[in-house]
Amino acid sequence: xxxxxxxxxxxxxxxxxxxxxxxxxxxxxxxxxxxxxxxxxxxxxxxxxxxxxxxxxxxxxxxxxxxxxxxxxxxxxxxxxxxxxxxxxxxxxxxxxxxxxxxxxxxxxxxxxxxxxxxxxxxxxxxxxxxxxxxxxxxxxxxxxxxxxxxxxxxxxxxxxxxxxxxxxxxxxxxxxxxxxxxxxxxxxxxxxxxxxxxxxxxxxxxxxxxxxxxxxxxxxxxxx
Numbered sequence: 001x002x003x004x005x006x007x008x009x010x011x012x013x014x015x016x017x018x019x020x021x022x023x024x025x026x027x028x029x030x031x032x033x034x035x036x037x038x039x040x041x042x043x044x045x046x047x048x049x050x051x052x053x054x055x056x057x058x059x060x061x062x063x064x065x066x067x068x069x070x071x072x073x074x075x076x077x078x079x080x081x082x083x084x085x086x087x088x089x090x091x092x093x094x095x096x097x098x099x100x101x102x103x104x105x106x107x108x109x110x111x112x113x114x115x116x117x118x119x120x121x122x123x124x125x126x127x128x129x130x131x132x133x134x135x136x137x138x139x140x141x142x143x144x145x146x147x148x149x150x151x152x153x154x155x156x157x158x159x160x161x162x163x164x165x166x167x168x169x170x171x172x173x174x175x176x177x178x179x180x181x182x183x184x185x186x187x188x189x190x191x192x193x194x195x196x197x198x199x200x201x202x203x204x205x206x207x208x209x210x211x212x213x214x215x216x217x218x219x220x221x222x223x224x225x
Contacts, residue, residue, distance in 0.1 A: 004017065019110055023107040029096070033093045043103065045104075048073065048075075049098040050072055053094060054066055054070075054094055055076060144179075149198075152207070160212075162209055
């Protein structure tokens with residue numbers, strides 16, 4: 001495969017691609033497969049080629065908090081490659097997946113030889129960190145409607161205008177867990193947004209957003225202290 005079509009590896013020279021080949025392994029996994037568990041030794045990171053993967057943590061009481069849903073072209077666990085030790089969260093295939101595994105040791109050796117690649121890695125991880133900070137902000141400062149509206153807006157391409165169609169990247173139950181709300185609250189909020197004329201339900205996890213200003217207004221609401 002041409003890994004330069006993936007954002008993380010864009011701009012690599014043919015020589016760079018050839019040098020990275022020993023670190024790359026394609027892996028096919030079925031839905032429900034645990035890729036790694038929290039605390040497992042870090043052996044490398046992954047790129048999703050097809051399917052989707054959830055990243056989650058489980059509390060001592062068994063409550064699952066979904067941290068992210070990783071889609072094709074996106075990476076996960078790359079920060080753990082530099083930290084060493086164990087993976088900080090668990091991962092599971094939400095669909096039948098094809099993954100590109102990047103083995104830690106040969107990849108780190110390549111970083112030493114290619115500082116530009118290291119800088120691209122840092123940029124990608126910084127973007128992920130910003131998203132995680134935004135998620136924490138949502139969980140602590142925004143009400144359920146605000147979190148859900150902000151999430152929907154975040155799925156849109158830059159510069160999108162209404163009406164615009166979008167498809168949820170995962171089941172509503174998983175999205176609810178990621179946003180820190182119950183599935184009932186998510187369903188009820190989407191119903192209210194329909195009644196307010198902000199969106200229409202198209203079925204199959206698809207929605208037509210009709211009033212982006214209303215969504216933006218709701219996404220900007222914060223819970224009073």
